[in-house]
Amino acid sequence: MLYATTTAADKRRILRERLAAGELLRFPGAFNPLSARLIEQKGFDGVYISGAVLAADLGLPDIGLTTLTEVAGRGQQMARMTELPAIIDADTGFGEPMNVARTIQTLEDAGIAGAHIEDQVNPKRCGHLDGKAVVDADTAVKRIRAAVDARRDPNFLIMARTDIRAVEGLGAAIDRAQALVDAGADAIFPEAMRTLDEFEAMASAVSVPILANMTEFGKSELFSVDQLRGVGVGIVIWPVSLLRIAMGAAGRALDTLTEEGHLTGRLGEMQHRADLYDLIDYEAYNHFDTSVFNFQITKE
Known part of the structure; x- marks a missing residue:
């Protein structure tokens, strides 16, 4: 009834404990608070809150147009509806290192369990599109250090996302990931890995859990949970899947209304x-x- 009874601190602690135990945790992406509760009801391990979904919810492209206030507000609405920990996409941290610090504390106040900060330049773009550009290593490291220094709850998960694989290759991605771990990142999100071997190489190269992004229509093949577990992945997300399925179904329903004038034949869906x-x-x-x-x- 109303909101979750598990405190944000407990959600963070439980997430940390499960990651430390070496489990592979499944985080489907919610597109609203009700879908976050459905993810819990279906027995998943956590809720992912995608920046692309938050932008699409506003009818905007995923190019950094959303504000910290919008992201934190919507994130809070989703996180408080479920007993599960929620990890949120904080893009590039909404500015320079001081802005990154404020972002982390704002997301803590919103009840989020963790966030990832990426190394793209502004304006950013979806991680599975061509033409991305990344900041230099020093700038990327400063963002993560600012995030780590700013958090008040030591269990708040600071994840570093790197998009450099698509720009400079796997070797550069591993080097960048190692530098971000040295800066204090608790987990690594290597975006747009192409093969299981690449995920395995990344998992072997860093001392923290890595995340696999199984987004449809992107650069990565859609590997199964068992395949990802086998190469050492710690978290897998399906960031936009539920939104895509829901919007696909809505489009078909509207077509049916146009063609038939009623939805009687779609009640079973x-x-x-x-x-x-x-x-x-x-x-x-x-x-x-x-x-x-x-x-x-x-x-x-």
Whole structure:
């Protein structure tokens, strides 16, 4: 009922413990607070909050147009609806090192369990598009050091994302990742790895967990959880998958309305009202007012 009972501090601690145990943790991307709760209900390990999804939610491209206020606000709305830890995409930290520091503390206040800061230049672009540019190593290191120095909860996960693989190759990505770990990064997000061998090389080269981004229509092949576990990946995300599926379904429904004038033939594709009410824990609100939930819905 209402919001999660697990505190942000406990979510961070649990995330750290599970990463330290060497588990592979599955973080599907939520596109709103309700989908974050659904991810929990389906038994996943955490919720990922994608910058691309947050931008798309506003009808904007993923090129750094969103603000810290927008990202933290929406992130808080998602994180508080689930007992799971949430990791959020903080882009380049919204500015220079001092801005990065403020970003981390703002995300801590929003109840987020961890964030990743990337080494792209501004304006950034989606990590699986051509034509990316990255900052020099010194600038990338300063961003991570600022993030580490700013956090107040030592369990808040500072993840460094590097996009240099697509610009200078795997060797440069490994060198950049090692420098970011030396700067204090708790985990590494090597963007746009192309093969399992590349993930394995990265995992072997650094002393912290690495994240695999299994985004559709991108540079990486869509490997399975078992394949990624086998090469030492610690976290796997599907950042935009649920949004893509939901928007695809919405588009088909609108086409059906245009063609047929009703959606009777698509009822089986919809979340049933009973399932929705179960997900939002409608009945529990009777604790405050017994007139709230005084009905039964059957699935026939």
